[in-house]
Amino acid sequence: xxxxxxxxxxxxxxxxxxxxxVLPMVRDGMGKQELLDTHGRVLGLRxxxxxxxxxxxxxxxxxxxxxxxxxxxxxxxLIAPTAGEILVDGTNVxxxxxxTLREFRRHRASMVFQRFALMPHRxxxxxxxxxxxxxxxxxxxxxxxxxxxxxxxxxxxxxxxxPGELSGGMQQRVGLGRALATDPDILLMDxxxxxxxxxxxxxxxxxxxxxQTELKKTIVFITHDLDEALRIGDNVAILRDGGMVxxxxxxxIVLTPADDYVADFVKDVNRGKLVRVESIMxxxxxxxxxxxxxxxxxxxxxxxxxxxxxxERGKVTDRDGTAIGIVSQLDLxxxxxxxxxxxx
Amino acid sequence: xxxxxxxxxxxxxxxxxxxxxxxxxxxxxxxxSRSYGDVIEAVFEPLLHFLVGFEKLLLNAPWWSVLLAVCxxxxxxxxxxxxxxxxxxxxxFIGYFGMWEDTMSTMSMIAVSTLLAIAFGVPVGIxxxxxxxxxxxxTPLLDVMQTMPAFVYLIPVVMLLGIGKVPGLLAVVxxxxxxxxxxxxxxxxxxxxxxxxxxxxFGASGWQRLVGVQIPLAFxxxxxxxxxxxxxxxxxxxxxxxxxxxxxxxxxxRSITNQYFTLGLLNGLAIVALAIVFDRVSxxxxxxxxxxxxxxxxx
Numbered sequence: 001x002x003x004x005x006x007x008x009x010x011x012x013x014x015x016x017x018x019x020x021x022v023l024p025m026v027r028d029g030m031g032k033q034e035l036l037d038t039h040g041r042v043l044g045l046r047x048x049x050x051x052x053x054x055x056x057x058x059x060x061x062x063x064x065x066x067x068x069x070x071x072x073x074x075x076x077x078l079i080a081p082t083a084g085e086i087l088v089d090g091t092n093v094x095x096x097x098x099x100t101l102r103e104f105r106r107h108r109a110s111m112v113f114q115r116f117a118l119m120p121h122r123x124x125x126x127x128x129x130x131x132x133x134x135x136x137x138x139x140x141x142x143x144x145x146x147x148x149x150x151x152x153x154x155x156x157x158x159x160x161x162x163p164g165e166l167s168g169g170m171q172q173r174v175g176l177g178r179a180l181a182t183d184p185d186i187l188l189m190d191x192x193x194x195x196x197x198x199x200x201x202x203x204x205x206x207x208x209x210x211x212q213t214e215l216k217k218t219i220v221f222i223t224h225d226l227d228e229a230l231r232i233g234d235n236v237a238i239l240r241d242g243g244m245v246x247x248x249x250x251x252x253i254v255l256t257p258a259d260d261y262v263a264d265f266v267k268d269v270n271r272g273k274l275v276r277v278e279s280i281m282x283x284x285x286x287x288x289x290x291x292x293x294x295x296x297x298x299x300x301x302x303x304x305x306x307x308x309x310x311x312e313r314g315k316v317t318d319r320d321g322t323a324i325g326i327v328s329q330l331d332l333x334x335x336x337x338x339x340x341x342x343x344x
Numbered sequence: 345x346x347x348x349x350x351x352x353x354x355x356x357x358x359x360x361x362x363x364x365x366x367x368x369x370x371x372x373x374x375x376x377s378r379s380y381g382d383v384i385e386a387v388f389e390p391l392l393h394f395l396v397g398f399e400k401l402l403l404n405a406p407w408w409s410v411l412l413a414v415c416x417x418x419x420x421x422x423x424x425x426x427x428x429x430x431x432x433x434x435x436x437f438i439g440y441f442g443m444w445e446d447t448m449s450t451m452s453m454i455a456v457s458t459l460l461a462i463a464f465g466v467p468v469g470i471x472x473x474x475x476x477x478x479x480x481x482x483t484p485l486l487d488v489m490q491t492m493p494a495f496v497y498l499i500p501v502v503m504l505l506g507i508g509k510v511p512g513l514l515a516v517v518x519x520x521x522x523x524x525x526x527x528x529x530x531x532x533x534x535x536x537x538x539x540x541x542x543x544x545x546f547g548a549s550g551w552q553r554l555v556g557v558q559i560p561l562a563f564x565x566x567x568x569x570x571x572x573x574x575x576x577x578x579x580x581x582x583x584x585x586x587x588x589x590x591x592x593x594x595x596x597x598r599s600i601t602n603q604y605f606t607l608g609l610l611n612g613l614a615i616v617a618l619a620i621v622f623d624r625v626s627x628x629x630x631x632x633x634x635x636x637x638x639x640x641x642x643x
Contacts, residue, residue, distance in 0.1 A: 076545055106547030117542035121560045131546040133556070182546070 469528025527569030531562030
């Protein structure tokens, strides 16, 4: 496992004056409501530990008020932590001085916002170029790089328009272009697609996945939409009331929810389209004529293959065609439809 | 001693004490203006040169070239031929009734005092927007400046600098500066917090944020303040004529003392005409900007 790009350790955030004063009580387990009632402080985050491997999409999911937007703002310190460390490539963002922090924001991490946060007085071109202008680059260089990204997000015909003249989806493409133009290692996306219509959102997800296969950024993506989380996340973390509930690959979360909260969340997920056979296969062998199901096949596909072959069992094969396990119709059916309870 | 009990007549300060207090304050201020008057006058010397130079330029240029320049300015700011036509009519009326020279003096006064008000008002407004403490200190000062009868602050200005253009200019600026300050403050405070956060997230320094985001986005509001300032400066021109400011205020003052109704009315109308031109031009400019920015909030 590669060294994580972002490692968050023991992160606490308490809003309100002198949050440190009540920190010990929170460490001892005081809840969000109790803290508000007795001390008038708002608990933002409680003991967050998280590692984001490089070049992966880490989704952070939760309902409103769960602290997910607070968490992402700690990574570029738009919000300063009450306690804990945010290590990016081994450097603690929480401990940076003003100049270092600015350099970090200019070159290493950029952000895409839920409501776009474009500058209404700048054209699309100048919006995309904003980060480069802030870096103080020469105008010809700014122009060159900005043009490339305007083209990459498909807005070359709108470069001289103003954000107010564009639809929501196009505005967010400007936002994405602006974030990518500085060529950062880390892309922070705060509910970036939540304000868009479902169809546009789907397009934007595709665009992001396309860009990611090519660019290989480390992306932290905040969302409250489970389908979005499962679709684009390499890893998913679930927050609730400022605390971390579960982290793992999408299919792990769906198959083994950590508690009732997560179980409730994932109960309507179409597991047949999400989970791959290796998660449920069992050791063993079957007759040679059994249908072969390659590693990585989704459950729905596997079930179809078995029923087409009218076989009770299939063998799961690796890349060389060697059988490494078996999977039965019953297992497939069970994995797809049975209501999952949190594992004890 | 007790002619009246304290519950019948207000227990005011002794007459002698009050006189002594007034004398002491007046004396101190007179002493101050005697010893520093020259220095302060020297400080304002460049301003006087600028004002006189600008006035001479307007007065010596042929009338049609001034009219052309004003029209060009009006068009560039408003992009409206209707406003340009109105401007031409207003200036032809002024010239035909023999008020061209006074109008040029007034215009130079307005232009210089507006520039001064912007030069001081915008930075003060920015400081106010940056700190709530500054705002709580400056706001009551502005309230005093706006409600204090204009004649009252003519007195110390005249004591310090005598009568003439510069004291007149100062009086006009003091009277007219509050709207620029207030609306700069307001405009900057109203800038969308998310856009500011975005600018922070991309590593903008405080200065980059101010110049690149806050001022441009507050600009339509600041322009509304400038518009108000111009209007107030025009209103102050008549009062400032009492301390020797040339221009349309002088004939108005003369007509009050001599009961020349028509002279007063004509010059009053000339001030109104100028006011309408300035107002429409600066408002059209502000609106044009606002239209461009406003669209950003749909979508």
